[in-house]
Amino acid sequence: MHGTDLAPVVDNDNQVLIVDDMRLNRQILGQMIQQMGLDVVYAENGLEAVAQYKESKPSLVLMDINMPEMDGIQAAREVKSLAKDSFIPIIFVTGAEGQEVIRQAIDAGGDDFMQRPFPFELLEGKVVALRRISQLYGQVKKLNHIRAREEEVAEQLLSGAVESANAALDQIRIHKQPAETFSGDVQLSAFRPNGELNVLLGDFTGHGLTSTIGALPLSETFRAMTAKGYDAEEIIAQINRKLQKLLPTGMFLATGIVTLSTDGSAKIWNGGLPDIMVFSQGELIHRVVSKHPPLGIVPNVKDLVFEHTTVSSVDNILLLSDGVLEAEDMQGEQFGEERLLKSAEKQKLDGGSSLVDLILSDLSAFVGEQTQKDDISIIDVPGRVTAENFDKAIASSAHVVDEPTAFDSWNWSLELQGKSLSRINPVAQALSRLQEDEGGGDHWHSVFSILTELYVNSLDHGVLKLESSLKSSPEGFAEYFSERERRLESLSTGAVSLYMQHTRLTKGGRLKVRVEDSGDGFDFKHWLNKEPSSAPGGFSGRGIALVSELCESIEYENEGAVVEVVYSYSVKD
CATH class of the missing domain: 3.30.565.10 (Histidine kinase-like ATPase, C-terminal domain)
Structure with missing residues (x-):
């Protein structure tokens, strides 16, 4: 794509808003701007400036500071808020002096500051420079939009290739909440030839595009070996060999795998994930702690320790990534296991709600408006899962x-x-x-x-x-x-x-x-x-x-x- 194909982000690229309560100042600035070949709209105070911005969507604002009704500092804040992620340069043009005035102007979102009197050439240079930055910003924004769209399409294709063949989705519950477009978490399920269900949750180092490089070989190995009847031990060993050759230094896969028989007998392995927990109607009855390092670190994994247990039809096996427990609220406090267990306990009173829904509800209320920092994944496996036909x-x-x-x-x-x-x-x-x-x-x-x-x-x-x-x-x-x-x-x-x-x-x-x-x-x-x-x-x-x-x-x-x-x-x- 050529640069000329990228339109500026603002609606009126040649329009400049001049805000000053003195008519003479507005006229002088207007003449200077028109000499540059640009169009001008005016406002006499901060309130008018905000209204004029909403109506005209100018590409640049020249703002006085001391004005009636609303001063330039507050007006700048409101204009920047209305602009959202668009870059609308604001140059404060004033007779006011002092470092404090400049600091307030910059804090309000001002992009430059000019004190009267000044020559035309100085204003022209600043306007040209800021307009160039604004246009470059618009181009970058559009490129980012194109990239984001391409990433969304790529993520859909990748998720389809990795997760579309998952089995028993009508019986198990999988929640996937990436921190970015691409998720570093992988959730897989497949039936063995004898009707046993293999479920795997993997959490690659980091998140975003780079964390997905091992997703395809991971899913292909898991499905092929499960379909041929290999035990989980052999599947883990083969996945580790592939990832150890493929992944760059410092990147690995925390993994948990569950093999569940139709009679409720289960064997569970944990390599680097938070504890895999077994709940009975909201009460924690068993946990499998990680006893192995994540996969992809050493060439061969040995002495794999599986825990064998039995679950009833009302029990649930819960696998989750560390993004759940490490999710933070606005004060930086983590959600943690204690809150998760309290969420699960609510199932005792509300048997109709799933563990996943109860946990996600409390997690969402806890983090509030805090930005998500890591991928969040939860898999809820009921005590009885049957292969169709x-x-x-x-x-x-x-x-x-x-x-x-x-x-x-x-x-x-x-x-x-x-x-x-x-x-x-x-x-x-x-x-x-x-x-x-x-x-x-x-x-x-x-x-x-x-x-x-x-x-x-x-x-x-x-x-x-x-x-x-x-x-x-x-x-x-x-x-x-x-x-x-x-x-x-x-x-x-x-x-x-x-x-x-x-x-x-x-x-x-x-x-x-x-x-x-x-x-x-x-x-x-x-x-x-x-x-x-x-x-x-x-x-x-x-x-x-x-x-x-x-x-x-x-x-x-x-x-x-x-x-x-x-x-x-x-x-x-």
Whole structure:
């Protein structure tokens, strides 16, 4: 765009307002201004000056100080207020003397000061200089407007690319309030193939355009790995590797991630965010403090500590950025956690209001007219979230009777030994191979559930020798996973192998899965006859009983240390 395309900001660029209560002074100044080729309008006092400015919108004002009705100091203040973000130069032209007069004139918004008498050339020089500044100001203002509009469009495109694919927006509540056009906060949600929901809140260093450079790779990694069934631990590790290579020195991502099962069992990780809190009808019942540095600082993150808990249908998991707690009022005092908890407590009396609405209402009243200094983000995850059509997809894809096509079959296997059991997820790798070779489809939800249950059962009970009875209570549920992490950490022996054979059928496919562990087996007959549990911490429909319902066959060998299932699915033409 050329500079000539940028119109001045004022309506009458050649018009000058002269304000003086003495007729002779007005005439002399008017003649000088007209000699410069400019137009003139007059006012005899401050009140008339304000009215004339409203009517004429001049580009420059010559203002006397001592006048009846309203003096020049007050009139200058009102003109500057009316001009808002437009630059209307005011030159005080007066016979008054003294430093105090000059100080008052400048404080009122005056841009220059001239004491009578003065030569025409001096006035001309000041008028030309201030008009040039005013026109440059107008050009900058228009350029800023164009830039702001372009930033708005870019932000809409970026937000669409990053957040438009978020899942369960009809069930979870996300509030995003950027301090500038671009937000450094990222809110993501996606379902795993087994119906579990992953929710991530990320807060990049700073705010504005520069803080968004990691948003796209962050969202792409999160969604791709979640869709393939990777655990949150692996997602965090991969995001960290990408950001550590991408982000400049001094920039990082404070992150919190929640994995919520349909039965209310949840695992939560916090790396640099304010405490992630669990509320029950407004009462704080659990918090997850940050035990890890933000992502993108070190090349590899190790020893990730997740907290396992269970939530009921009336509970809420709250993630928030530090912009909420650090929001300031006009006196510079921060909103803080104490006020946030008091806001949440109001839900006890007003059960119909959401936590987000209650917090935002009190936050808005607290900050008043104070300028927002940091991005504000809140995510409210209810205790129960279900994937649309997930149960239907599982139920409709089992027990397919079909004939094989011309011989079209492939095998895939993986064996994990010792420490590799604690760091490699074979289920995600197996599902990724199936999706890459056989395409997408809802039937993979069932396959993921089958693979997850068979592998986890072999690892937990065969190798780690954990007792499922621990998960019968919320406290035992947390203890079970704490003990699981301890045993995985110290694991030096043991093995689990996973074998798959896929055969294409005329309208679908048949998958044979065999899982074998190095343990002594377990009482599989008890679990085959047990109904799937819907209680928090139970099998949540992913137990052996459900695997039996989904598959054409399930057979155990070696006292339960070996299991083989056959699953068939159909696809639409």
